[in-house]
Amino acid sequence: MRIISILLALFFGLSSHAEDGSALWLRYVTGTKAEISCRKQSPTLNIAVSELQKYWKGGLPVDLEVNATKELRALGNEGYTIRTSADGKQITIASSGEQGVLYGVYHLLRLQAAEQLSESNSDSTPNSKLKVLNISEKPDYRIRILNHWDNLDGTIERGYAGHSLWKWEELPAVVSPRYEAYARANASIGINATVLNNVNASPKILSDEYLQKVKVLADIFRPYGLKVYLSINFSSPAALGGLPTSDPLNKEVIAWWKKKTKEIYSLIPDFGGFLVKANSEGQPGPCDYGRTHAEGANMLADVLKTYRGIVMWRAFVYSPTDSDRAKQAYLEFEPLDGKFRDNVIVQIKNGPIDFQPREPFSPLFGAMKKTPVMPEFQITQEYLGFSNHLAFLAPMWKECLDSDTYVQGAGSTIARVTDGSLFAHPLTAIAGVTNIGDDINWCGHPFAQANWYAFGRLAWKHSLSSEEIGEEWLKQTFLPIAGQPSHNSVNETSQKERQQLHSQLSLLNSQLLQESREAVVDYMMPLGLHHIFAWGHHYGPEPWCDIPGARPDWMPSYYHRADDGGIGFDRSSKGSNATAQYHSPLCEQLDDVNTCPEKLLLWFHHVPWNHQMKSGRTLWAELCYAYDRGVQEIRNFQKLWAPMEKYIDPERFRDVQHRLKIQARDAVWWKDACLLYFQQFSKQPIPYELERPVHELKDMMEYKLNITNFECPPYGIIK
Amino acid sequence: MRIISILLALFFGLSSHAEDGSALWLRYVTGTKAEISCRKQSPTLNIAVSELQKYWKGGLPVDLEVNATKELRALGNEGYTIRTSADGKQITIASSGEQGVLYGVYHLLRLQAAEQLSESNSDSTPNSKLKVLNISEKPDYRIRILNHWDNLDGTIERGYAGHSLWKWEELPAVVSPRYEAYARANASIGINATVLNNVNASPKILSDEYLQKVKVLADIFRPYGLKVYLSINFSSPAALGGLPTSDPLNKEVIAWWKKKTKEIYSLIPDFGGFLVKANSEGQPGPCDYGRTHAEGANMLADVLKTYRGIVMWRAFVYSPTDSDRAKQAYLEFEPLDGKFRDNVIVQIKNGPIDFQPREPFSPLFGAMKKTPVMPEFQITQEYLGFSNHLAFLAPMWKECLDSDTYVQGAGSTIARVTDGSLFAHPLTAIAGVTNIGDDINWCGHPFAQANWYAFGRLAWKHSLSSEEIGEEWLKQTFLPIAGQPSHNSVNETSQKERQQLHSQLSLLNSQLLQESREAVVDYMMPLGLHHIFAWGHHYGPEPWCDIPGARPDWMPSYYHRADDGGIGFDRSSKGSNATAQYHSPLCEQLDDVNTCPEKLLLWFHHVPWNHQMKSGRTLWAELCYAYDRGVQEIRNFQKLWAPMEKYIDPERFRDVQHRLKIQARDAVWWKDACLLYFQQFSKQPIPYELERPVHELKDMMEYKLNITNFECPPYGIIK
Structure with missing residues (x-):
């Protein structure tokens, strides 16, 4: 009987109709x-x-x-x-x-x-x-904005859901119906702004030709309340305008920007403004001309002011010369506090390095008081398994927003620092680097839609819990679409199945969605480890990575510092003293290896392998347990997902099932690679009660995944 | 303190000296x-x-x-x-x-x-x-013989430990010291005979040139009590002697064999005799001339009689035309019972098909009463993961030897049918197809030595338990070689370590060695499934294998017969009636789906997916549980092996560790391949409480392991 009912469910159950994920969480039927x-x-x-x-x-x-x-x-x-x-x-x-x-x-x-x-x-x-x-x-933030890292050639930097949604070569003549669908989806979750192009910006985006294309998109987005912004290349006056310089204090340069801005607003009267990545990772900027970031930003702000436009100026800067990359944004921007125009907002990544699975919050959030600052989250999973791995990011963003900076004493959370309630800046904003591409389901992984959704919901109301958001999204995404409250044709059997489905969704929320980011941290970089990714594409582990002649701060060993004595980056007062960039009492808490939260231990401290953890285990054993837990978690996710085959369409069921398989294999690879590599320094056995590695370090070190940073490996690390 | 003692053990403990496995179980020091x-x-x-x-x-x-x-x-x-x-x-x-x-x-x-x-x-x-x-x-058997499937070009059919030990191109001039070491190792476990060349025999082995080489080996082996035998090609008179025929009743043919035999005995006075694979898998034989197997064997027996030589005539015959391959050896040989000379012994593989991880015993063992018969076991792991997988085979051979044929009523075990105690044939023998090659450790997998060892011990005394043999081998192989009873320099610390090592070896015996073959059955072919291996090389699963135009009885689907109705080969009286080849009451027991042992269920029956098993589960669920258990078992083997790093040399420790990793990965592949493939027929979910697959059926079906049947894939199925 049990089998028969399973069969019935399989073939005649709730799951009978096909879905391709294109409807997102808006699976409405007329x-x-x-x-x-x-x-x-x-x-x-x-x-x-x-x-x-x-x-x-x-x-x-x-x-x-x-x-x-x-x-x-x-x-x-x-x-x-x-x-x-x-x-x-x-x-x-x-x-x-x-x-x-x-x-x-x-x-x-x-x-x-x-x-x-x-x-x-x-x-x-x-x-x-x-x-x-x-x-x-x-809404808690005035500007709730997506950042597309889309290039004009259709590739997306760190995009894993196909090519760019914007078909620049077809625009303005051909208009995809997906442009409006995109606007509608954003409106449905309260997102009211979007930056169409990559922060590593081509000057061409400001050409007359491209502005005509941008105008078409802006016109489509407008009724949905979605404003268009553009990333600009700071060298545009020279590169596009043919000027001899792009010095922000040069009159011709200023005149060029004025003219260009006027042109933009003549086409798009409600144009939002510019997003600028300047003097960072090879991008041009005011420092090229001996000017400060403030001088560069203010020049643009003055030009935009007329039109009520704004400048979002990124604080993501670091140079290969400094001793600790984690300190540099603070060192460069904190002295500029108060020097920006009021229509400039400084856009700060959640952590001081770069979108790692776990970082402490950037100390800049507690440092700039007179300048509006905005968090930049990464929705696309550059460092979290691309669109192969399931990682619900609301817990990560909540962790950041709820962090206490102590800038005005206890309770000075990043949410309050940035939403205008702590410092009464009228300009407030929050940005998410989007995971959207032209894949039929928009985001690659069906569950990656949840991150787009969660970003919108949190940008609207940061007090929403991750659990509330997860529940909303799961129900909208997986409940049978005919099953609205007034629907009357539900017979007894399907009524029971509906109850089972609700129970299953509840499990998926609490045990899968809510645990997923922590699981990724566990199998990738637990205990504060960071940036031990494969060179270039950032998919998979390469703690051993050593590229002769490359920037030292692009090397994993720069971050993990494993040696016979221990592991971790000493950022305490005995080391780089990055802890001093935080306010008391957090500063002291982080500075002391005994009070530093263990989840950030190796971020702030170089810790002996035999350091005793709160569990009573040594650091080495704790590391082993964490990696192992990560693997077991993903296997559990597979188990939690499996019964969904009874309830939903086979297309989405199999898609998620397939990606969870990849994630399960990748998690084992991550665990084996990191533990076997670090074991060379710890010189201790992996606790014998734990599942043993199945890969050889030597093989993994020889293995190179042949992808660019625009691609997601279709089979994970290994086919 | 715990860590320090582990470190001490790692660096200064019992494991400090290197071993390469070349000493086998004879790790004696002067x-x-x-x-x-x-x-x-x-x-x-x-x-x-x-x-x-x-x-x-x-x-x-x-x-x-x-x-x-x-x-x-x-x-x-x-x-x-x-x-x-x-x-x-x-x-x-x-x-x-x-x-x-x-x-x-x-x-x-x-x-x-x-x-x-x-x-x-x-x-x-x-x-x-x-x-x-x-x-x-x-000894229980008069002749305890190894069969080398070594070709004259140095390759070994189904050999996974390098090339042939016999360096034919160097012989007779150059004599490797390994020839004597080989004889000594055999003598140490009671093996007294060896067939040097492949049963798919080159006629060249009987050439004058090669007989000179064989003589050198025979001379080296003689003091160790090891007699040389040769596999012969039945067409040798034509192929080597230039005769127009090899018809065994032809006088010139008989004369040719007489002359050749005389030559052999003039070089090797104690030459043992011939092993013959005739009219099987394309090999020539008497049937090519309308003669019976008995006529062929008797001709050679008559020739050898003068010299007290014998003929071992293999019963491994099957043709593509018959409906059930499992019945054919019986059908062809049983009528010949009593027709063989008394210096002919019929060599029968343990099971009726071909060295599968589990087979019922061959019914020929209970069928030939007037003819001496001998079991042929396969020590080399053609169907058990080559030299990558750990599978201790004593339990498998014991299972066969202890099987009751009921030929003379209860207690007519195969051991008694073949050791001369049930039928008083003076000629008794037992053969093992060896796993020896020129690898430094002889057998590839360090634990594969245990199978050579176990074959010798069981051939000597088939009443030894698998546990006794396992304990003997483990202690001889892994105890510190200085640690003899009279050794006095053992200090207190190492005394404690010795006790721990003994406990660990005891665990290895009971939980790893003794369980290992059953684990392989579980992840490869549980419940009586058989021959669903990859085409040609037999490494890895291909239940889907379909080679257009190939012999149907070489196709996995011939054996598993999976369809919407169920799975398994109906060999009951309602099907091929192979059960009738067994004696009562076994015949009736096997014939009834309700009394047939579940471990052989799908060998004898086509069983509906929802058939209720003794566990209360359906057949499908039971199959899933078995495959899953296989995977978990190998992971447990890894855990059992891991602590050995404290006690033994790093070389052998890492070698076994490495192969267990391969086995762990392969087991998952086997499980995923078979369950996902058969699920297409069962149309039921894998029980949701079980660990989920991590591979896609489609990928696995596309994957081809590019190896020949002389090779062991160094990384297992996937790198």
Whole structure:
């Protein structure tokens, strides 16, 4: 009987229809036209009405209102309220701005798709009554922006979901329907801005030809409240304009930027502004002319000011000469605090190095008080297994946002440092380097959609828990799309299956999504290890990597410093003293090997192999246990995913199943590579109770994965 | 402290000296010259004396006696007694033959090396007194013979330990010291015969040139009691002698064989005889001329009779036309029972197909009553992972020898059918297809030596348990070679380490050696599955293998017969009726799906996927559990082996460690390949509590291991 029911589920169950992932979390199906009213009309409001008419299945009519009540004004033109009327016969979505109404509409549809609208607590009671709604929302950040690292040739730097969504060669003539789908998806989670091109920017993006193309995209995005920004190359005046210099204090240079900016705004009146990577990793910048970052940024800010445009100036700088790369952004930018125009915001990566699986937060977040700063998160998994590995990043971003900088005493979290509540900068923003490409499912890994989703949700409301976001996303993504609360044709069998599915999704949230980033840390770089990746592409381990003549700070040994005495980078006061860049009492906590959190131990300390950890194990044994735990976790993820074959379409089921296989193999490779390599220094056995390596260090050291940094190896490290 | 002691063990412990495995289980070191007496001198007795003088450390003098007492005559010229004198001041090794004395000497040295000579039960008390010896031994089989499948070009068919030990191109001029070492190793475990060349025999082996080479080897082997035999090509009269035919009834052919045989005996007076693979897999034979196997064998037997030579005639025959390959040897040979000369012995593989990880015994063992029959075991691991996988084969051979044929009622085990005790044939023999090559450690895998060892020990005494043999071998192979009972320089620390080592060896025996063959069955072909190997080389799984135009009985699907209805070969009375070839009550037991042992279920039955097994699981689930258990077992072997790094030389430690890694990876590949392939038919999920596959069926089906059947893939299935 059990088998028969499994078979039935396999062949006739909830999973019978095919899905390709292109709908993202917006897997809505049209039913009978819902009763939606709105007194005004506009492109944005028309979208809002249309979305509800097509997809609202809650039974009650919905009224959309743009209204400047005091309450609504306080929520801003993006905030909204959603309320059930006193007689329970209507729902009203209201905002002081059209954009707020649209966001409210998507919120209501999200609640519906996530089955969070019914009165009963049981998610799986589709016939239960709609609960009374009393929702009031406003965004925590003014600018919630994606950074595309898309090149004009269609490649994406660190992009693992195909080629660029922007078909520059076809634009402006040919317009892909995916441009609007992209805008809609962003609007549905509150993302209101996007930088179309790579921070390693081609000057060509500012050419007349390309601006015509950009304009087309901006026009499509506008009704969805999505503003366009561009990365600029600081040498554009010379490279594109033919000037002899790009010195930001040169009058001709300034004039060139003025003219170019005017041209941009004539095409795109609501253009957002520029994102600049200057004097970093070979990019040009003001320092080439003896000017400071502030002087460079301010010149552009002055030009943009007229149009209410802004400059996002990246603090990701480091030179090969300094002794500790982790200190350099702070050393270069902290002295410039207060020297920037008020329409400049300094964009700071979450950690002081570069998007590692785990970093401490960048001390710049606690250092710039007079200058608006914004976090830059990486949604694309450059250092987290590309689109092969499942890693839900909300926990990582929450870890950063919730970190206490102590800049104004306890409670000075990065969230509060950047959202305008601690320092009352009106300009607030948060950026995510996106994982979007032209793959049919947008992000490569079906679960990578969850990171796009989570970025949007956290950018809107950073107090959301990772668990809430995970639950929302899982339900929207995997519940049967016919299963809305008012759906009546559910028979008893599928009712039971729905309950099982809800239980399974709950397990997937708590044991897979929420654990996934920590699992990656475990099998890649536990205990504060960082940047021991393979050269160039950053897929797979190369703690041994040694490229003759290469920058020392691009070598894994620069970061892990393993030797017979121990492992880790001494950034304490006895070492590079990077700990001093943090405020007290964090500074002292990190500085002391006995109080430094163990998850960051080897980031801040060079620790003897036999150092006793809180578990009672030695450091070496603890490292072994962590790597082993990582491997076992991924195997457990496979087990958690397997029963989903009963509930969802085979296409997405197999896609995830396939990638989890890769991840499981890669995790073993990571564990074996790192433990066998570091064992040469620890000279101690891997604790005998742990699963043994299956690869030889020698083989792994000889192995080279032949990919560029635009590719994701289709079979993982080994086929 | 714990770490320090581990480090000490690593660097200064018992493991400090290097070993290359070339000493096999004879890791003796010379000490002070022992007091050994022997009244006679001869090449054989001189070896016996010399071995003891060099290696006996038991303190007591040893006297060697060739003596024709009634007791000793009953033990035959290979049997012996070992006794401590009444006053406890001398040991006497006595035999009616010189060979028996030599075997007794090796037995005494074996007891010494395995630390089984001391009075105390504790193996790790090196200073305890010698126990009183009262040993009486004689071999169960008259001929205990190795079959080398060595080709004259130096390759070895199904050999995975390098090239042939026989350097034909150098012989007779150059004589490798390994020839004598080979003879000594065989003598030390009671092997008294060897067939030098492949059963797929080149006629050239009988050329004058090659016989000169063979003579050199025979002369070296003789003092060790090792007789030389040759495989012959049945077409030799035509191919080598230039005759128009090789018809065994042709007078010229008979004359040619007479002349050739005379030549052989003139060079090698104690030449053993011929091994013949005729009319099998393309080899020539009497059937080519319309003669029976008996007519072919008898012709050669008549020729050899003069010289007391014998013919070993292989029953390994099958043609592509019959419906069930498993029945064919029986069908062809059973009618010939009683038709063979008394110096012909029919050599039968343990199972009816071909050396699979598990087969039922060949029904021919219970069918030939008037004809001597001998078991042919395969020591080389053609179907058990080559020299990459650890599989101790004593349990497999014991399983065969202990099988009850019921030919004379209960208790008619194959051991008794073949050792002369059930049918009083004076000619008894047992053959092992050897795993020896010119690798420095002889057998490739350090643990493959255990199979050579076990074959010799079982051929001598089939009542030895696999556990006894395993313990003997492990101790001789891995105990520190200085650690003999009378050795006095053992300090307290190493005394403790010795106890730990003994415990570890005990674990290795019970949990690794004894479990290893069953583990291989589990991850390769559990529940009676067979022959689903990769085409040609037989390394790795190809249950899907389909070579257009190839013999159907060389296709895996011929054997597994998986379809939507179930899996397995119906050899019951409803199918091919192969069960009828067995005697009652075994026949009925095998014939009924409910009484057939589950470990042979799919050999004899086509069983529905949902058939309920004794565990309560369905067949499909049971299959999944078996494959999974196989994988987990190998991981456990790795864990059991790991602590050995503290006790033994790094060379052998790492060699085994390396091969266990390969085996662990291969086991996962086997499991994934078979389960994902068969799942296409079962259409059921792998039970969700089991570890999930990490490979894709599609990838595995596309993968081809590019090796011949002379090679062992150095990295296993995948690098």
